[in-house]
Amino acid sequence: MARSLKTEAIVLRSIRYGEADRVLHLYTPGHGRLAAIAKGVRRARSRFGARLEPFFHIRVILHQGRSDLHTVTSVDTVAVHASLRDHAATLDAAARACDAVGRLFETPDPHPEVFRLLANQLALLNRDAGNAHPATGLAFRLKLLLAAGIMPQLASCAGCGESAHLQGFSAAAGGVVCNSCEAAAFPLAQEAHTFLVGALGQPLAQAPAASELALAQAERAITETAEHHAHVRLRPLLSATRGHGALAKFAAGSA
Ligand SMILES: [Zn+2]
Numbered sequence: 396m397a398r399s400l401k402t403e404a405i406v407l408r409s410i411r412y413g414e415a416d417r418v419l420h421l422y423t424p425g426h427g428r429l430a431a432i433a434k435g436v437r438r439a440r441s442r443f444g445a446r447l448e449p450f451f452h453i454r455v456i457l458h459q460g461r462s463d464l465h466t467v468t469s470v471d472t473v474a475v476h477a478s479l480r481d482h483a484a485t486l487d488a489a490a491r492a493c494d495a496v497g498r499l500f501e502t503p504d505p506h507p508e509v510f511r512l513l514a515n516q517l518a519l520l521n522r523d524a525g526n527a528h529p530a531t532g533l534a535f536r537l538k539l540l541l542a543a544g545i546m547p548q549l550a551s552c553a554g555c556g557e558s559a560h561l562q563g564f565s566a567a568a569g570g571v572v573c574n575s576c577e578a579a580a581f582p583l584a585q586e587a588h589t590f591l592v593g594a595l596g597q598p599l600a601q602a603p604a605a606s607e608l609a610l611a612q613a614e615r616a617i618t619e620t621a622e623h624h625a626h627v628r629l630r631p632l633l634s635a636t637r638g639h640g641a642l643a644k645f646a647a648g649s650a
Contacts, residue, residue, distance in 0.1 A: 400457040400465065402426060403473065405513055406449050407493040411437070419447060419467070421455070422496055424510040427503040431457055431465040446470045450479065450489050450517055474514075476521040484527035485520040491630055492516045495536055498627045499543050509542045515599055526600070529610055532632045534594035534602035536617045541595065545624040547616060549592050552576055561588060564612070566619035587612035607633070 404421040412418045415437045421429045436443045452474040457465035479485040519526040548570030551558040557573040563580030572580045586609040593603035621627045
């Protein structure tokens with residue numbers, strides 16, 4: 396039975412298909428991640444124009460046929476985020492944000508908060524290239540873990556409940572651990588712990604500053620949590636920027 400679905404969406408991926416078509420991965424507020432085909436979109440006179448590029452925030456009407464693959468019948472643009480394409484760092488951060496959402500939320504289950512979070516992250520990257528800093532990217536991922544229901548325990552030891560001497564992080568135990576429970580843990584400095592708590596409690600635009608070591612430990616905590624509890628491998632954030640001296644550049648820019 397054919398049905399029509401009208402929704403906002405963010406284009407996560409756009410894949411060439413056949414002679415003139417594209418298959419899109421869309422993230423929607425009420426229907427999670429959907430796949431849709433845009434027929435004839437690569438023809439010069441396509442009625443969709445250039446409105447179906449990655450990172451675009453659109454309003455779309457989808458025709459739902461017998462398969463899981465929807466067909467795009469109409470598109471309006473809400474935001475194109477053109478400025479984030481001006482810098483390699485913002486383009487890369489946007490791609491990683493969309494990739495993380497696509498991996499952690501790959502079903503049609505509704506997560507409107509994830510849609511708002513992604514729309515917010517893309518708008519921040521579009522507004523200011525400084526938001527491509529890994530601290531913002533890690534804060535974004537931490538909020539995704541919360542939405543996925545796999546937020547690590549940060550307030551007390553995940554092994555015994557002790558609230559002092561929290562010196563390690565163990566994805567298997569489910570969060571920070573004390574010095575008596577740290578068997579399978581890696582060291583988590585106070586600064587990294589403070590970053591995780593602050594990043595979760597603050598709006599995305601106000602992700603706290605932290606040293607590269609603390610951010611690396613925070614990233615390891617987030618990555619191992621996603622692997623252990625969602626079986627999802629997130630693309631590295633820090634190793635991607637470290638080689639280009641991006642952190643040093645950001646540090647100099649904010650001084
Ligand atoms: Zn303990």
